[in-house]
Amino acid sequence: MKQLRYGGLLLLTILLAGCGEETYLNRVKEQGKLVVVTRNAPTTYYVDRDGKTGFEYDLVSAFADDLGVELELMVRNNPAEILSLLEEGKVDLAAASLTRTEQRKDRYRFSDSYQQVTQQVVCRRGGAYPEEPEDLVGLSLTVPSETSYVDQLQRLQEEVPELTWEVDAEHDTEYLLERVWRRKLDCTVADSNIVKVNQRYMPELLVRFDISKPQPLAWAMPAEAHGLQSAVNNWLSGFRDDGVLEHLINKYYGFIEVFDYVDTRAFKRKVKRVLPTYKAMFQAAGRKYGIDWILLAAQAYQESHWDRLARSPTGVRGIMMLTRTTAREVGVSSRLDPEQSIMGGAKYLANLLGRLPDEISEPDRTWIALAAYNVGMGHVYDARKLAREQGMDPNLWHEFREVLPLLSQKKYYKDLRYGYARGSEPVRYVRRIRNYHDMLLQALKVE
Structure with a gap:
């Protein structure tokens, strides 16, 4: 009798979980809109002479079209604000060049990866010249809060206990890169794709060394968004197989060659x-x-x-x-x-x-x-x-x-x-x- 009761409870749990998955995705479809948060940055979303554009914007627009819903965009300045909106359930998805880390996977659902990036220490030509983590000790180093940069620096700190840094809760990576360029900071940490784009506008920025192996960028979703996660991954798989993802990456990054100062x-x-x-x-x-x-x-x-x-x-x-x-x-x-x-x-x-x-x-x-x-x-x-x-x-x-x-x-x-x-x-x-x-x-x- 106990085995039957246990089996019945297990079946009910599975059915309810399945129901929850469908409920979240169905709610998005019934509302007729996908609420997405992103950043206003060259690698994510911006407005040019032809209107709204950006790698993440084009990608998530294609997904919304595939779902047959309207894209409702929210713009926030940094990962802390973006992740807060996910926690509060105010958005369905974050498309903002977020790195999928083990720490974040405990709190959010993530899509499959669509791009790989490496974290890099960036300083200014003629300024600080660190060649390894030990050389960062004593330098003014600032990174945005709630970023994978903080997680990586904490791991480095285990090897270099004297290593310290400041955390900026208000601004994003692009802002801090500009602070380095204007000699207000010695160095910051940024993803390689962000560095490539911004070096063209601030040519004195130099990559001193990498502090991570290649890491996956992915979309983040609320913890209960099982069905949405499955829908994103199924769509992304077809988007990649059809060659459209490669075409989009080429559109935004294919022309960036080895940097020529x-x-x-x-x-x-x-x-x-x-x-x-x-x-x-x-x-x-x-x-x-x-x-x-x-x-x-x-x-x-x-x-x-x-x-x-x-x-x-x-x-x-x-x-x-x-x-x-x-x-x-x-x-x-x-x-x-x-x-x-x-x-x-x-x-x-x-x-x-x-x-x-x-x-x-x-x-x-x-x-x-x-x-x-x-x-x-x-x-x-x-x-x-x-x-x-x-x-x-x-x-x-x-x-x-x-x-x-x-x-x-x-x-x-x-x-x-x-x-x-x-x-x-x-x-x-x-x-x-x-x-x-x-x-x-x-x-x-x-x-």
Whole structure:
């Protein structure tokens, strides 16, 4: 009899647990909205000229669309505030570049990971130069409260008892990175993805050393959100398998290359001193040919560093570095005339955009057209053919760019119509333009 009673209670517990799972997810669907908290930061959510954007925003928007509910967004400054909202049951999900740690798993439910990051000690060029945890002793070191940085520093403190730090309960990682950049702090700790993005705006920031192994980023949910957790993981699995997650990561991080301090400093100086001379010309060309003028300016910087007299060993000249043949095609009589060069370069890029197949959508269309500007449309056609042969999608830049370097290998180019090409160059070319474009957007926002 006791065994029957025990079995009945166990079955009832399982049924109630299952009911709870469905109840939470059903409540979200019945309310018709998913309440999400995030941070206003370059790696999560922000508003640009085209409206709301950001890696986490795009990701969680896609999930809300899949559920068929409206996304209701709440923005908070730091992990402490974000986790507090989860504790109070005021939000369904936190999409804020949170690290999934053992300590947090005891209090919240987490999704599967969608990105890996490493915690790094960040200081300023010309400032403190710690090379290992022992060197942090005596430095002014501050991190945001309720972060995985605190957990990691506590583990380091077991090895280095003299290690101390301050905890900021009001501000986020980006704010503290700026404090380091402004010499108000010696150092802070930040995730590697946050460091990469912010180094482009504050080039004096330097990574001194890593203090963690790669760690998973994941969405956090209230402890009772069993059903929502399952729904997120099922959706995320399909999102990853379909290649959409990789495409999204490429959109926000694919153009960030190895940090170049000298180049970034030079670029920032020329934005202030040189760009104003040509800004109206880029804007006029952009209006005429329907191309983002900031993208044209970024491309011109990659081509010539905005030097109207620029000349390459191969004979291309001017701000947009046009060949003689291209200049004739677009009606440019003097490649050294900056207005003619900018207008001619924009016309040529517009022509390339128009020659691509209709099935290529933005922003991939622009990246592939820029590759054609660098290597020639013939080689782009060859690479598209090769991509299909390799089982890659020639309409997606993050797959197409994997194929371009193969154009320099004889076993691939020998059967292609246009033959050999230095296929790695257009990949670097597009990556640098995207990097300059992003830095230019930020610089113009500050003006």
